[in-house]
Amino acid sequence: MKVGQFRMWAHRYSTLIILLVPLALIALIADLSGQVVLQRIVIVLFINLILVAALQIFMGNSGVVSFGHIGFMGIGAYASALLSMTPEAKAAALRSGYQVVEQVQAPFILALLGGGAVAALVAAVVGFPLMRLSGAGAVIATFALLVIVHVVLIHWSEVTNGPRVIFGIKQFTTLWIAAVCGLLTIVGAYWFKETSLGLKLRASREDEHAAASIGINIIIVRWVAFILSAFVTGVAGGLWSHFITIFSPVAFYLSQTFLIVSMLIIGGLGSVSGAVVGTVVVTAIFEILRSVENAISMSGLLSGTLAGLTELVLATAMIVILILRPAGITGGQELRWPGKRFNSEMQGEHD
Amino acid sequence: MNMVNDILQFLINALSLGGLYALMALGLALVYSILRLINFAYGELVMVGGYSLLVFGAGPLPWIIVALLSVLMAIVASLLLERVAFRPVRDASANTMLITSFAVSTLLQNGALLLVSPRTRAVRVPSFFIENVTVGGLLISKSNVLSLVVSLVTLAILTLFLRRTVLGSALRAAADDFVMTRLLGVRANQVIAAAFAISGFLAGLVALFWVGRTASVVPQIGLNPVLIAFVASVIGGMGSLAGAVAGGYLLGFLTVGLNTVLPQGLLDFRQAFLFGIVILLLLFRPQGLVSGMQSTERI
Amino acid sequence: MLAVEDVQVRYGAITALRGVSLHVEKDEIVALIGVNGAGKSTTLMTIAGVLKPAQGTITFEGQSIVGRSPEDIVRQGIVLVPEERRIFPGLTVEENLRLGAAIRSDRAGIRQDLEEMCERFPVLGERLGQPAGTLSGGEQQQLAIARGLMSRPALLMLDEPSLGLAPQLVDEIFQLVAQLHEAGVTILLVEQNVERTLEIVDRAYLLNTGEVEYQGAADELREHVDVESSYLGDST
Numbered sequence: 001m002k003v004g005q006f007r008m009w010a011h012r013y014s015t016l017i018i019l020l021v022p023l024a025l026i027a028l029i030a031d032l033s034g035q036v037v038l039q040r041i042v043i044v045l046f047i048n049l050i051l052v053a054a055l056q057i058f059m060g061n062s063g064v065v066s067f068g069h070i071g072f073m074g075i076g077a078y079a080s081a082l083l084s085m086t087p088e089a090k091a092a093a094l095r096s097g098y099q100v101v102e103q104v105q106a107p108f109i110l111a112l113l114g115g116g117a118v119a120a121l122v123a124a125v126v127g128f129p130l131m132r133l134s135g136a137g138a139v140i141a142t143f144a145l146l147v148i149v150h151v152v153l154i155h156w157s158e159v160t161n162g163p164r165v166i167f168g169i170k171q172f173t174t175l176w177i178a179a180v181c182g183l184l185t186i187v188g189a190y191w192f193k194e195t196s197l198g199l200k201l202r203a204s205r206e207d208e209h210a211a212a213s214i215g216i217n218i219i220i221v222r223w224v225a226f227i228l229s230a231f232v233t234g235v236a237g238g239l240w241s242h243f244i245t246i247f248s249p250v251a252f253y254l255s256q257t258f259l260i261v262s263m264l265i266i267g268g269l270g271s272v273s274g275a276v277v278g279t280v281v282v283t284a285i286f287e288i289l290r291s292v293e294n295a296i297s298m299s300g301l302l303s304g305t306l307a308g309l310t311e312l313v314l315a316t317a318m319i320v321i322l323i324l325r326p327a328g329i330t331g332g333q334e335l336r337w338p339g340k341r342f343n344s345e346m347q348g349e350h351d
Numbered sequence: 352m353n354m355v356n357d358i359l360q361f362l363i364n365a366l367s368l369g370g371l372y373a374l375m376a377l378g379l380a381l382v383y384s385i386l387r388l389i390n391f392a393y394g395e396l397v398m399v400g401g402y403s404l405l406v407f408g409a410g411p412l413p414w415i416i417v418a419l420l421s422v423l424m425a426i427v428a429s430l431l432l433e434r435v436a437f438r439p440v441r442d443a444s445a446n447t448m449l450i451t452s453f454a455v456s457t458l459l460q461n462g463a464l465l466l467v468s469p470r471t472r473a474v475r476v477p478s479f480f481i482e483n484v485t486v487g488g489l490l491i492s493k494s495n496v497l498s499l500v501v502s503l504v505t506l507a508i509l510t511l512f513l514r515r516t517v518l519g520s521a522l523r524a525a526a527d528d529f530v531m532t533r534l535l536g537v538r539a540n541q542v543i544a545a546a547f548a549i550s551g552f553l554a555g556l557v558a559l560f561w562v563g564r565t566a567s568v569v570p571q572i573g574l575n576p577v578l579i580a581f582v583a584s585v586i587g588g589m590g591s592l593a594g595a596v597a598g599g600y601l602l603g604f605l606t607v608g609l610n611t612v613l614p615q616g617l618l619d620f621r622q623a624f625l626f627g628i629v630i631l632l633l634l635f636r637p638q639g640l641v642s643g644m645q646s647t648e649r650i
Numbered sequence: 651m652l653a654v655e656d657v658q659v660r661y662g663a664i665t666a667l668r669g670v671s672l673h674v675e676k677d678e679i680v681a682l683i684g685v686n687g688a689g690k691s692t693t694l695m696t697i698a699g700v701l702k703p704a705q706g707t708i709t710f711e712g713q714s715i716v717g718r719s720p721e722d723i724v725r726q727g728i729v730l731v732p733e734e735r736r737i738f739p740g741l742t743v744e745e746n747l748r749l750g751a752a753i754r755s756d757r758a759g760i761r762q763d764l765e766e767m768c769e770r771f772p773v774l775g776e777r778l779g780q781p782a783g784t785l786s787g788g789e790q791q792q793l794a795i796a797r798g799l800m801s802r803p804a805l806l807m808l809d810e811p812s813l814g815l816a817p818q819l820v821d822e823i824f825q826l827v828a829q830l831h832e833a834g835v836t837i838l839l840v841e842q843n844v845e846r847t848l849e850i851v852d853r854a855y856l857l858n859t860g861e862v863e864y865q866g867a868a869d870e871l872r873e874h875v876d877v878e879s880s881y882l883g884d885s886t
């Protein structure tokens with residue numbers, strides 16, 4: 001009886017254990033190794049993990065594709081940087097900043113949350129019309145959103161220093177801050193699926209009409225999830241800007257969008273496990289490629305640059321995976337402790 | 352007199368830009384209407400056309416031959432993509448097809464980056480692309496007139512093709528109900544290939560003018576055309592061919608209009624305004640301007 | 651001519667056909683009847699190649715057609731006029747009809763058949779240039795059948811041709827089906843209107859929850875159905 005209960009418990013939480021323990025180990029190893037290069041890679045891994053998980057919260061549960069999320073990352077990155085920078089730093093970095101923007105200064109945590117909040121606010125405003133769309137319309141409108149955010153970031157010099165880099169941000173994001181935030185996001189995304197909002201969202205993904213007919217307001221449900229997901233994405237942007245410390249708007253555009261979307265798709269967008277697996281696998285591929293790219297450039301075998309090789313291989317890998325496993329590596333299922341399934345509801349994850 | 356001139360000038364600019372946008376949107380909408388595939392790689396077909404202009408233009412060939420070859424290359428590329436990348440995922444979900452096309456787009460763009468050059472390359476274009484004529488005090492660029500005419504002629508020919516030939520009506524029928532079309536014995540592969548071929552043709556044609564404007568080509572050259580095609584076809588009502596054309600012209604008018612209306616300081620934000628207007632439009636008409644009977648059923 | 655053996659079809663987790671067997675001989679008119687959801691449409695869609703059976707064989711004129719594409723099966727001579735007509739509303743009546751002849755290349759023959767259809771269905775003849783979406787329900791049904799005939803099928807499968815039509819029109823449709831049969835077309839007919847169907851067919855299969863529950867000549871089936879009339883409360 002006790003054993004049975006334990007097995008139920010283990011089964012229930014096995015996904016989280018399977019996901020969290022190895023990730024924590026990665027952070028620990030990076031920390032103990034003392035290698036700065038490895039630590040930087042792991043920090044970026046965790047930040048990307050948050051971005052992918054945030055995207056999974058919206059896209060995985062609602063089935064609506066968003067290409068606009070990296071825009072929220074950019075908003076979070078700039079907003080939190082402007083909040084945490086000292087007035088002097090801002091005066092130096094921004095040629096003609098606004099008074100208000102220059103005066104405020106907040107502690108890191110508040111700046112981070114503030115960045116998320118600004119992203120959430122933008123998502124709330126633009127999201128409402130977007131949520132009425134689904135399928136093709138949503139894809140294109142969110143893509144247009146990404147472009148709008150990019151155009152604004154590039155041209156709103158008073159706040160972003162335009163297309164030029166912004167600098168003077170203090171580095172606050174440590175390995176463990178990134179790791180803890182990453183692990184918390186995983187728990188949150190996993191928990192979100194089972195909340196009433198998450199369940200409604202997934203019902204609307206399976207069958208829009210059926211969900212509407214049992215009284216689910218699809219637009220509101222999607223909208224709330226979109227805002228939540230934008231908030232998490234904005235926080236990730238803040239973590240990133242306080243790690244990188246010098247950046248420009250181009251960081252929040254197509255390459256990053258492709259990277260994050262492909263992580264989610266390669267892992268399998270139907271599950272949080274997919275988000276984790278995809279992030280880890282793609283990061284591994286990416287780093288291997290990058291070292292190959294570096295080795296080749298350094299050896300001087302080829303003249304000229306190898307810009308684009310990484311993305312080229314990544315794109316090829318993605319196409320192959322989509323052809324062979326359209327639902328991603330995890331097939332949209334959560335990883336679970338092997339053993340018999342306790343009930344049928346655990347199987348309802350097809351996409 | 353000045354007023355009249357301004358209006359004429361506006362009309363010519365808007366119609367020529369709108370015509371180009373309409374061709375872009377049509378190429379995208381045609382494939383979408385049949386496969387429900389939003390082809391992100393459509394922009395890279397424009398890129399293929401652009402680089403073909405660069406490569407073939409380097410030789411002694413007359414420009415018109417270079418142009419024809421470039422359009423042909425875009426068609427071939429489009430057919431090739433269909434065969435290699437899109438056919439294997441044809442039966443998968445719409446999202447899978449979409450992401451595949453996104454990956455294909457990235458692949459081609461980075462292929463150009465790696466194989467050709469990440470830098471802007473100058474392309475030889477005939478002089479009439481940069482010449483102007485003055486008609487009754489009106490300064491008109493020759494390329495504008497040309498694109499205006501070419502787009503109208505192309506649209507007319509395509510309309511004839513779609514209305515007067517069996518393949519054309521099969522395409523329209525497939526856009527409406529693909530399975531039923533196959534139940535009549537129309538070959539799925541043939542219809543899809545035709546759609547991709549026309550899509551490639553339109554991308555190639557667009558490439559001529561798009562490259563002609565700046566006389567240069569970069570790997571990212573396809574981004575703006577594909578965005579415009581996206582937005583125009585959403586405004587028009589996804590999957591409606593007439594809607595895509597209408598959306599293209601509307602976008603052309605909006606762009607030229609914003610250019611005239613926006614104060615200098617905000618001109619940089621033009622694209623943001625444009626797409627902002629589009630998102631607003633969708634708030635009131637989520638199904639687009641031309642919501643045929645099919646598009647409401649489908650979504 | 652057509653032989654379906656032990657065919658099983660699934661929609662994801664749902665099994666719609668659990669081992670259906672049936673056959674249609676040349677010049678026969680055979681009916682497939684059963685309540686809503688019995689699997690009638692699924693059977694026809696499977697024969698037409700739109701759905702792939704998980705198990706079982708389908709042969710036509712001695713050749714297996716399992717796994718063939720719908721467009722190939724049309725070329726073999728099997729045409730399905732599916733449920734709810736599915737005409738192309740944006741295309742004209744003539745374009746709809748011409749697409750029906752998509753597998754043929756004999757221009758003269760197509761021309762001739764087009765004229766014949768206009769004679770047989772005068773309403774269509776009068777509206778050749780009109781978008782098919784503007785036709786009434788009954789006219790659309792006639793168009794769907796005429797479109798199916800344009801390929802000169804060896805076997806014509808009709809899925810509920812009388813669906814949603816006024817009683818008068820139902821009469822006309824049944825007359826039309828009987829006429830087609832007399833004119834030499836082999837027909838597999840799916841219908842809900844059992845009484846009327848059994849008047850015009852040679853044999854019938856009664857399908858229930860994905861299985862053939864009963865089969866026999868029209869008269870035998872009528873008796874069986876009378877006994878079990880609870881199944882068909884709506885049509886008696």
Ligand SMILES: Nc1ncnc2c1ncn2[C@@H]1O[C@H](COP(=O)(O)OP(=O)(O)OP(=O)(O)O)[C@@H](O)[C@H]1O
Nearest residue numbers: 661664666684685686687688689690691692693733
């Ligand atoms: N696309 C589908 N996905 C899932 N289940 C389906 C699908 N189409 C049909 N079914 C199921 O398969 C079973 C058989 O359906 P089918 O359409 O063949 O019935 P039918 O006999 O034609 O009914 P009707 O008289 O209502 O037309 C039904 O239980 C139906 O719910």
Ligand SMILES: [Mg+2]
Nearest residue numbers: 690691692733
């Ligand atoms: Mg049916």
